[in-house]
Amino acid sequence: MIDLAVVDLSRLQFALTALYHFLFVPLTLGLSFMLVIMESIYVMTRRPIWRTITRFWGVLFGINFALGVATGITMEFQFGMNWSYYSHYVGDIFGAPLAIEGLMAFFLEATFVGLMFFGWDKLKPVTHLFVTFLVALGTNLSALWILIANGWMQNPVGSTFNPDTMRMEVTDFMAVLFNPVAQAKFVHTVSAGYVIAAAFVLAVSAFYLLRRRHVGFAKRSMTVAAAFGLAASLSVVVLGDESGYALTDNQKMKLAAIEGMWHTHEAPAGLSIVGLPDMAARETRYEIQIPWALGLIATRSLDGTVDGIFELVAISEDRIERGVLAYDALERIKADTTDVQARADFEVHRNDLGYGLMLRRYVEDPRDATPEQIMITAWDTVPNVPLMFWTFRIMAGIGFLMIALFATAFILCTLRKHETRWFLWVALLAMPLPWIAAELGWIVAEVGRQPWAVEGVLPTFLGASSLSVPQLWTTIIGFTLFYGALAVVEVGLILHTIKKGPFHEHSLFGDPDPQPAEAAREPAPTVA
Amino acid sequence: MDLPIDFATLRVLWWGLLGVLLIAFALTDGFDLGVGALLPFVARTDEERRMVINTVGATWEGNQVWFILGGGAIFAAWPLVYAVSFSGFYLAMFLVLSALILRPVAFKYRSKRTSPRWRAFWDWSLFISGFVPALVFGVAVGNVLLGAPFRLTSELRIFYDGTLLGLFTPFSLLAGLLSVAMLVVHGAAWLSIKAERGPVLDRARTYGSIAAILSLILFAAGGFYVAYGGVGYAVTGVLDVQGPSNPLRALTEAVPGAWLTNYQTYSWMMAAPVLGFLGAWRPWPAYGGDPLCWRSAGPRSRRWALSPRSVCRCSRSSCPAPSIRPPA
Numbered sequence: 001m002i003d004l005a006v007v008d009l010s011r012l013q014f015a016l017t018a019l020y021h022f023l024f025v026p027l028t029l030g031l032s033f034m035l036v037i038m039e040s041i042y043v044m045t046r047r048p049i050w051r052t053i054t055r056f057w058g059v060l061f062g063i064n065f066a067l068g069v070a071t072g073i074t075m076e077f078q079f080g081m082n083w084s085y086y087s088h089y090v091g092d093i094f095g096a097p098l099a100i101e102g103l104m105a106f107f108l109e110a111t112f113v114g115l116m117f118f119g120w121d122k123l124k125p126v127t128h129l130f131v132t133f134l135v136a137l138g139t140n141l142s143a144l145w146i147l148i149a150n151g152w153m154q155n156p157v158g159s160t161f162n163p164d165t166m167r168m169e170v171t172d173f174m175a176v177l178f179n180p181v182a183q184a185k186f187v188h189t190v191s192a193g194y195v196i197a198a199a200f201v202l203a204v205s206a207f208y209l210l211r212r213r214h215v216g217f218a219k220r221s222m223t224v225a226a227a228f229g230l231a232a233s234l235s236v237v238v239l240g241d242e243s244g245y246a247l248t249d250n251q252k253m254k255l256a257a258i259e260g261m262w263h264t265h266e267a268p269a270g271l272s273i274v275g276l277p278d279m280a281a282r283e284t285r286y287e288i289q290i291p292w293a294l295g296l297i298a299t300r301s302l303d304g305t306v307d308g309i310f311e312l313v314a315i316s317e318d319r320i321e322r323g324v325l326a327y328d329a330l331e332r333i334k335a336d337t338t339d340v341q342a343r344a345d346f347e348v349h350r351n352d353l354g355y356g357l358m359l360r361r362y363v364e365d366p367r368d369a370t371p372e373q374i375m376i377t378a379w380d381t382v383p384n385v386p387l388m389f390w391t392f393r394i395m396a397g398i399g400f401l402m403i404a405l406f407a408t409a410f411i412l413c414t415l416r417k418h419e420t421r422w423f424l425w426v427a428l429l430a431m432p433l434p435w436i437a438a439e440l441g442w443i444v445a446e447v448g449r450q451p452w453a454v455e456g457v458l459p460t461f462l463g464a465s466s467l468s469v470p471q472l473w474t475t476i477i478g479f480t481l482f483y484g485a486l487a488v489v490e491v492g493l494i495l496h497t498i499k500k501g502p503f504h505e506h507s508l509f510g511d512p513d514p515q516p517a518e519a520a521r522e523p524a525p526t527v528a
Numbered sequence: 529m530d531l532p533i534d535f536a537t538l539r540v541l542w543w544g545l546l547g548v549l550l551i552a553f554a555l556t557d558g559f560d561l562g563v564g565a566l567l568p569f570v571a572r573t574d575e576e577r578r579m580v581i582n583t584v585g586a587t588w589e590g591n592q593v594w595f596i597l598g599g600g601a602i603f604a605a606w607p608l609v610y611a612v613s614f615s616g617f618y619l620a621m622f623l624v625l626s627a628l629i630l631r632p633v634a635f636k637y638r639s640k641r642t643s644p645r646w647r648a649f650w651d652w653s654l655f656i657s658g659f660v661p662a663l664v665f666g667v668a669v670g671n672v673l674l675g676a677p678f679r680l681t682s683e684l685r686i687f688y689d690g691t692l693l694g695l696f697t698p699f700s701l702l703a704g705l706l707s708v709a710m711l712v713v714h715g716a717a718w719l720s721i722k723a724e725r726g727p728v729l730d731r732a733r734t735y736g737s738i739a740a741i742l743s744l745i746l747f748a749a750g751g752f753y754v755a756y757g758g759v760g761y762a763v764t765g766v767l768d769v770q771g772p773s774n775p776l777r778a779l780t781e782a783v784p785g786a787w788l789t790n791y792q793t794y795s796w797m798m799a800a801p802v803l804g805f806l807g808a809w810r811p812w813p814a815y816g817g818d819p820l821c822w823r824s825a826g827p828r829s830r831r832w833a834l835s836p837r838s839v840c841r842c843s844r845s846s847c848p849a850p851s852i853r854p855p856a
Contacts, residue, residue, distance in 0.1 A: 090607075099601050
C-alpha cells in the first residue's frame with residue numbers, strides 16, 4: 001500500500017517550496033519588463049536620471065533574481081526526488097517543456113543577466129537595452145514553458161498511455177504546446193507578475209514620496225508603475241476570466257468547487273458572491289448569487305449548463321468502474337505481452353485507467369474494490385470546496401482592487417498629483433496584496449486539481465516516491481530553516497538598498513568610478 | 529508519435545546529447561566550482577577574494593545552465609533514470625541542492641555589504657557551494673559504477689533500499705575526491721590565466737599542482753579498482769534496441785571487470801582514459817611557465833597557451849588589457 005503520510009508530507013514540501021519560489025518569480029517577470037521600459041526611455045531621451053532609475057530598480061531586480069533562480073533549481077530536482085513515480089509516468093511529456101525551458105529560457109536569461117549587470121560601462125546604451133530586453137524575454141519564456149508543463153497536468157492533451165512502458169507518451173507535441181489551458185494560464189500568470197512588479201515599484205516610490213526623498217526619481221518611477229500596472233491588472237482579470245472559460249471544458253469539478261455548486265442549475269447558472277460551503281453536508285449555505293453570471297462567464301451562452309458536484313461525482317463513479325476494467329486488461333498485458341484480447345480490452349477503456357488507479361488508495365488491487373469503496377473514491381474526486389470557494393474569491397477581489405489602485409495612480413500621475421498623501425499610504429500598504437493573490441491563485445489551480453497529479457490520468461498519491469517519513473521531515477525542516485534564513489537576508493538587503501536610495505547604486509554595483517556630478521543632481525520634478 | 533528517425537537512432541542521439549550537456553557542464557562550470565572551492569585558500573584578503581570572484585562573476589550563471597539542462601534532458605529522455613537516481617539518492621540530492629541554492633545567492637549578495645563578517649560568511653558559502661557539488665557528483669558517479677540497490681515493481685514503481693551513508697563507500701569517496709581534485713585543477717588553471725601576477729597566482733599554482741598530482745593518483749587508483757575490484761555490469765539477455773523502454777524486459781547481471789570490455793571491443797575508446805591522464809598532467813608543469821603570457825593570451829587561446837612560444841609571440845600592444853580590476 002502507499003504510505004499516505006509520505007504523500008501528505010511530499011505535498012506539504014512541494015507546496016512550501018513552490019509557493020516560496022513564486023514569491024520571487026513574479027517580481028522577476030514583471031520587473032524585467034519594467035526595466036526594459038525605463039531603459040528605453042533612457043535610450044530615447046538620454047537623460048541621466050532614467051539611467052539612474054533603471055540601475056536602481058536593476059539592483060533590486062538582481063537581489064530578487066538570485067533567489068528566484070536559486071529556489072527554481074529546487075523545483076526541477078523535486079519532481080525526481082519526491083515524485084519519482086510521477087516523473088516516470090509522465091516524464092516523456094512533462095520533462096520535454098522543462099528541458100526546452102532550460103535550452104531556450106535559462107541560457108538566454110543566465111547569459112545576459114551577467115552582461116546586464118557587468119555591462120553598464122562596457123556596452124553602448126542601445127546594446128545594453130537589447131541585453132536587458134533579452135533578460136526579460138528569457139524570464140518570460142521560462143514562464144511560458146513551465147506553464148505549458150503545468151497546463152498539461154491540468155488538461156493532458158496530445159498524449160496516451162503505453163502499456164509496454166507503463167507510462168504516458170507523446171502523441172502530438174503541437175497539441176501539448178498549444179494547449180488552450182496552458183496558453184490562458186501563461187498570460188494570466190505573467191500578467192500577475194507584471195501587477196506584482198508594478199505594485200512593488202509603486203509602493204517603494206510612494207515610500208520615497210511620503211518621506212520627500214528622491215522626489216524626481218520617485219515620481220518618474222511611479223508614473224511608469226501606474227501605466228504598466230493598469231494595463232497588467234486589466235489583463236490579469238480579463239485573462240483570468242479566459243482561464244475560467246477554459247475550465248468549463250476540462251476541469252468541471254474545479255469550476256464546481258470554486259462556485260460551491262453542488263447541483264446542476266438550470267441554464268444560465270448564477271454566480272455566487274458569498275456563501276458557506278459545507279463539505280460534510282454537501283451544500284453551500286447563505287448563498288448570495290448574481291443571476292445568470294456564471295452561465296455567461298463559463299459557457300459564453302445563455303443556454304449552456306454548468307455541472308454541479310453531485311452530477312460530476314456520478315460521472316466519476318462510472319469512470320471508476322470502467323477504470324477497473326482497464327486495470328484488469330493492463331494486468332493481463334503485463335502477464336502476457338502478446339495477449340491480443342487483453343490489448344483490445346485495454347483500448348476500449350484506456351481513458352479511464354486513471355480512475356481505476358484511484359482505488360489504490362483503499363485496495364491493493366482495484367479489481368477487489370467493493371461498491372462502497374467505489375462510492376467513496378468517487379467522492380474523493382471532489383477537491384476541498386470551502387478552500388477553493390474562498391481562495392478564489394479573495395484572489396479575484398484583490399484583482400479588482402488592483403485595477404482600482406492602478407487606475408487611481410494613473411489618473412493622479414496624469415494630473416501631476418503624485419504627492420497625494422492618502423493615496424501614497426494606500427499604495428504602500430497595498431504592496432503585499434498582489435503577492436497574496438498570486439499565491440492564492442496557485443492554490444486555486446493546484447488544490448483544485450486534486451486528487452489528481454495529472455487530471456484524470458494519475459492520482460497524486462500514486463505519484464509520490466517511496467521515501468520514509470524521517471527523510472521527508474529532514475528535508476522539510478532543512479528547507480524551512482534554509483529558506484527562512486534566505487528570506488530574512490533578502491528582505492534585509494532590499495530594505496537596505498531602498499534606504500540607501502537610488503543615488504548610491506554605484507557602490508552597490510562595485511562600480512570602479514562613481515560619477516558624483518550625475519549622482520548629486522536631483523532633477524527638476526516637473527520633467528517626466 | 530511518428531518520428532522521422534527510428535527509435536534506436538533516437539536513443540543514441542539522446543545519449544550523445546546528454547554526454548555533450550554533462551561534458552559542457554564540466555568544462556564550463558567546472559572551473560567555477562573549482563574557483564569556489566579554492567576561494568578561501570588562494571585568496572586571503574578581501575581585495576584578493578574580490579579579484580578571484582570577478583574572474584567568474586559574469587559567466588558562472590550561464591555556465592550553470594548546462595547542469596540544469598542536463599537535469600531536464602534526463603527527465604525528458606530517460607524519465608526512469610531521473611526518477612530512480614533523484615529519489616534514490618534523496619538526501620544526497622538535498623545536499624547538492626542546498627549547495628546550488630547557496631551559490632547564486634552568495635555570488636549576488638557578497639558585495640552588497642562591506643562588513644568583514646558578512647563577506648567572510650559568503651566566501652565560505654562559495655567554498656561550500658563549490659566543494660559539496662563537486663564531491664557529491666563524484667560520489668554519485670562512483671555509485672553508478674558500483675550499482676545502486678533499487679528494485680522495480682511490475683508497474684515500474686521504484687523502491688530504493690540504500691541509505692545516505694551507504695553511498696559513501698571507499699570507492700565512491702575516491703571518485704568524489706577525484707572529482708574535487710579535477711575541478712580544483714580546472715579552477716586553478718583558470719585562475720592562472722586570469723589572475724594578475726601576485727600571491728593569488730602563486731597560491732593557485734601551488735594548489736593546482738597538488739591537485740593535479742592527486743588527480744593522477746586517484747584516477748589511476750580508481751581505474752585499477754574498476755578493473756580488479758570486482759565491480760561491473762553487463763547486459764546478458766537479448767536486447768531489443770527498437771523495443772519499448774521497459775527495464776523489466778531486459779536482463780543485466782553483475783560481471784566483475786565488465787566496465788572495461790568496451791575498451792577491448794572498440795580500442796579507439798582508449799582515447800578517453802588517455803585524455804583523462806593527459807588532462808590532469810598537462811597543466812601541471814605549465815604552472816611553471818610565465819603566467820603573464822597565459823593571461824595575455826586570454827581564455828580563447830588556451831589551446832595554444834600550453835606552447836609558450838606561440839603565446840609570447842603576442843606582443844604587449846595586441847594583448848588585451850588585464851580586465852579584472854578589484855572594484856572600488
